[in-house]
Amino acid sequence: MLDFSIPRKYRALIETDRLTFAFQKSVEMLGLSPQTSAALKITDDASIRKLNKAYRGLDEATDVLSFENDFIDLETGARFIGDIVISIEKAQAQAAERGFSLQEELEMLLVHAVLHLNGYDHLEEADLEEMGSLQDEILIAIANPVLGSISRE
Numbered sequence: 001m002l003d004f005s006i007p008r009k010y011r012a013l014i015e016t017d018r019l020t021f022a023f024q025k026s027v028e029m030l031g032l033s034p035q036t037s038a039a040l041k042i043t044d045d046a047s048i049r050k051l052n053k054a055y056r057g058l059d060e061a062t063d064v065l066s067f068e069n070d071f072i073d074l075e076t077g078a079r080f081i082g083d084i085v086i087s088i089e090k091a092q093a094q095a096a097e098r099g100f101s102l103q104e105e106l107e108m109l110l111v112h113a114v115l116h117l118n119g120y121d122h123l124e125e126a127d128l129e130e131m132g133s134l135q136d137e138i139l140i141a142i143a144n145p146v147l148g149s150i151s152r153e
Contacts, residue, residue, distance in 0.1 A: 001037040001078070010042050010088050015103050018142075022107040025142050026114040029134070035078040038117065040110065041085045048087040063090040066113040084113040100146050108146035111138050 002023040004016055019040065027036045045061035053059045055067070069082040086109050088102075095105035115131055122128040136147045 001035070003037065003039045005039065005041040007042065013088070013102060014042065014106065018103060018107060019110055022110050022138075022142050022144070023114060026111050026138050029138050029141065030114070030118055032081075032118070033079055035076070036081055037078055038081050038114065039083045041083065042088050042106075043085055045087050045089040048085055048090070051085060061087055061090055063087055063094060064109040064113050066116040068117050070117075081114070082117040084110060084117070086110070086113075098146070098149070104144050104146050107142065107144050108135075108139060108149055111135055111142075111144075112149075 002016075002020050004019075006014060006016070023038065023040075024034070027034065048065060049059065049061040051065055052062050055065070063086065065085045067083040067085075069080065072079055086106060088106075091105045091109060092102050095102050098105075100108075112135055115135055120127070120131040120134065122131045132148070135149075139145075139147055
């Protein structure tokens with residue numbers, strides 16, 4: 001399950017059912033329980049810049065941040081893997097630069113963040129190849145064309 005926090009002014013721009021599908025397919029392809037959940041917050045560049053500075057020491061806007069917070073809900077048994085924050089402004093700019101729709105970019109960023117929440121990283125070349133390959137596999141499975149978009153940043 002994906003819990004959304006989307007400001008009203010952005011809601012008409014986003015197909016939450018597609019984001020839910022991208023999340024579910026990521027969970028499935030990672031071999032996680034279908035009851036796995038996460039929170040997704042859509043925000044702007046100013047807000048994500050504050051988070052990036054506070055948690056990563058980088059005083060700049062970024063496209064996506066993920067905050068691992070892995071726990072099991074004792075009442076339901078569902079696994080919560082963490083929080084994902086996406087800057088819609090950064091996603092819009094990147095989508096325009098690369099010729100994709102905003103929705104396609106958001107889906108790619110969500111998949112990317114889910115991989116981070118499950119221990120994948122892309123700082124070293126071998127990790128970059130592994131994470132990039134898995135990200136592309138998931139994107140292909142959801143018919144998203146934003147392939148090969150992972151970098152060592």
